[in-house]
Amino acid sequence: MATGSETPAPYPELATNCVGDQGVAAWAGPQFSCHAVHVRVDRETGVARVLDVSAAHDSGTILNPLGALGQIEGGITMGIGQALSEGTRYDDTGRQLNPGLLEYKLQTAADTPTVRTCFIEPGGEGAGPRGAKGLAEAPNVATAAAISNAIAQVIGQPVRQLPMTAERVWLTANELLHSEISNGTGGES
Amino acid sequence: MSFLIARSIDDAVAAMAQGARPVAGGSDLVVGARHGVDSLPDDLVAIDRIRELAQIEVNTDGCAIGAGVTHARLMVDETIVRRYPGLADAAALVGSPATRNVGTVGGNIMNGSPAMDTGAPLLVLEATVELRSEVGTRTLPIAGLWTGPRHTAASATELCTSIFLSTPRDRSSSAYVRLEYRRAMEIAVVGAAASVQLNDDGTIAATKIALTAVAPTVVAISVDLIGRPADEQALAMVAAAASDQATPISDLRASDHYRRHTIGVMAKRAFDAAARRAQGEHIAVPVNRTLGIGASS
Numbered sequence A: 001m002a003t004g005s006e007t008p009a010p011y012p013e014l015a016t017n018c019v020g021d022q023g024v025a026a027w028a029g030p031q032f033s034c035h036a037v038h039v040r041v042d043r044e045t046g047v048a049r050v051l052d053v054s055a056a057h058d059s060g061t062i063l064n065p066l067g068a069l070g071q072i073e074g075g076i077t078m079g080i081g082q083a084l085s086e087g088t089r090y091d092d093t094g095r096q097l098n099p100g101l102l103e104y105k106l107q108t109a110a111d112t113p114t115v116r117t118c119f120i121e122p123g124g125e126g127a128g129p130r131g132a133k134g135l136a137e138a139p140n141v142a143t144a145a146a147i148s149n150a151i152a153q154v155i156g157q158p159v160r161q162l163p164m165t166a167e168r169v170w171l172t173a174n175e176l177l178h179s180e181i182s183n184g185t186g187g188e189s
Numbered sequence B: 001m002s003f004l005i006a007r008s009i010d011d012a013v014a015a016m017a018q019g020a021r022p023v024a025g026g027s028d029l030v031v032g033a034r035h036g037v038d039s040l041p042d043d044l045v046a047i048d049r050i051r052e053l054a055q056i057e058v059n060t061d062g063c064a065i066g067a068g069v070t071h072a073r074l075m076v077d078e079t080i081v082r083r084y085p086g087l088a089d090a091a092a093l094v095g096s097p098a099t100r101n102v103g104t105v106g107g108n109i110m111n112g113s114p115a116m117d118t119g120a121p122l123l124v125l126e127a128t129v130e131l132r133s134e135v136g137t138r139t140l141p142i143a144g145l146w147t148g149p150r151h152t153a154a155s156a157t158e159l160c161t162s163i164f165l166s167t168p169r170d171r172s173s174s175a176y177v178r179l180e181y182r183r184a185m186e187i188a189v190v191g192a193a194a195s196v197q198l199n200d201d202g203t204i205a206a207t208k209i210a211l212t213a214v215a216p217t218v219v220a221i222s223v224d225l226i227g228r229p230a231d232e233q234a235l236a237m238v239a240a241a242a243s244d245q246a247t248p249i250s251d252l253r254a255s256d257h258y259r260r261h262t263i264g265v266m267a268k269r270a271f272d273a274a275a276r277r278a279q280g281e282h283i284a285v286p287v288n289r290t291l292g293i294g295a296s297s
């Protein structure tokens, strides 16, 4: 790909081949989203639990409502795991210490909160075919940040590392984080 | 390589005398083999279809729980929930519904993991364990069963047949809580059980506290609370004693430092729930969910 800076060429209004505009415009129509979460933190242990999530998404006209809803709920569940429990860990030689699903902790069905989804469908301005825009990874982008903000509100400062494990939340709440985990074994995400 | 399905305790101990390993639910044995903890034994005897092992018998002395009773049954059995709620608290937290449906209390204690959930409540309830081999039957206090991580005082030819719990005294109860990072498919990061017996004036007549996953085996700790009210000060004493007497390690799940802190929190919560139950308060099984431990709703 090229480097440098310039104003990109305008997207083709309509390509002339058989697949119409190739869906390219769907990428150009920016999608916006916002997540709000309700989190409970056990202050004595640092365990955080997400009780409710509300998700508002502008993905243009929703063509497949059930599929889009599933995408949002799945993305949010993944985002909660990213926020609280999922993180690969390695030893000094680069071997993964938690290669199985007992130690690499995904969120389970029992952990999954109520998710309320609201699709904002503002019409097809700048969007792709039939007014659709992308959805894809957007449902997974805001979740961890929202959870982080909520935890920060409870304990007084943000946890600056993902996943925000119970131990890290507890250490941060007690302002011990930097002295305690400077040994570099923390899982990065 | 042989696999025998035992129909009776006699069948099972005969096979064990020939070198076969018992398999109940297989949720430790098979999973351990898959993860390279141990290789799968050459000779196995399945004990999950032995009726005598799957019974809970109650008489005036107490309650004998067959080694083959599953966690799914323990957590809802009326006698267990009413008289020994700490054991039901623990059974209800094991793994997932699937794990609880196959996993047995006998397999849990005989596997000997320091993170086993039913161990600490059985210890504070002063359980005795019945072991049977072709040579005979013996009983031993459960405190003497675990000799190290994944090691027990039972010989390879001894089948655990039942676990006996005495009838609880009046104004007594028990509870078990654990620190967990998620609500299913979890292993205790740390856990604590307490039994509390109260005097008529509400002061403590007797108490026992045991800890999960902070030592090479499940361990009992000592804290002198006799004659005191079960108040904030007692809770602080329990927390301090648990944190002091634990000897935790650091691993993937937690640092030793964090375990030492949280075991104090768990011990005081277990003690508090047991004391409140002993006073007659209904705290539904499992305490973890009812009291929001692990920040559950």
Ligand SMILES: Cc1cc2nc3c(=O)[nH]c(=O)nc-3n(C[C@H](O)[C@H](O)[C@H](O)COP(=O)(O)OP(=O)(O)OC[C@H]3O[C@@H](n4cnc5c(N)ncnc54)[C@H](O)[C@@H]3O)c2cc1C
Pocket (backbone or CB within 6 Å): B021, B022, B023, B024, B025, B026, B027, B028, B029, B030, B031, B047, B067, B068, B093, B094, B095, B096, B099, B102, B103, B104, B105, B106, B107, B108, B109, B110, B111, B115, B116, B117, B118, B158, B159, B160, B161, B185, B186, B187, B188
């Ligand atoms: C996904 C998953 C989650 C889990 N979560 C938890 C948890 O939260 N808490 C917890 O404590 N455990 C947990 N476990 C471990 C396991 O499920 C329990 O320890 C269970 O109680 C084991 O019982 P079992 O009948 O399956 O034992 P098995 O695997 O059949 O046997 C375990 C060991 O005990 C021996 N044994 C079994 N029965 C007897 C007997 N009657 N006499 C003598 N020896 C015997 C076997 O030879 C073997 O060595 C989990 C396991 C899995 C796979």
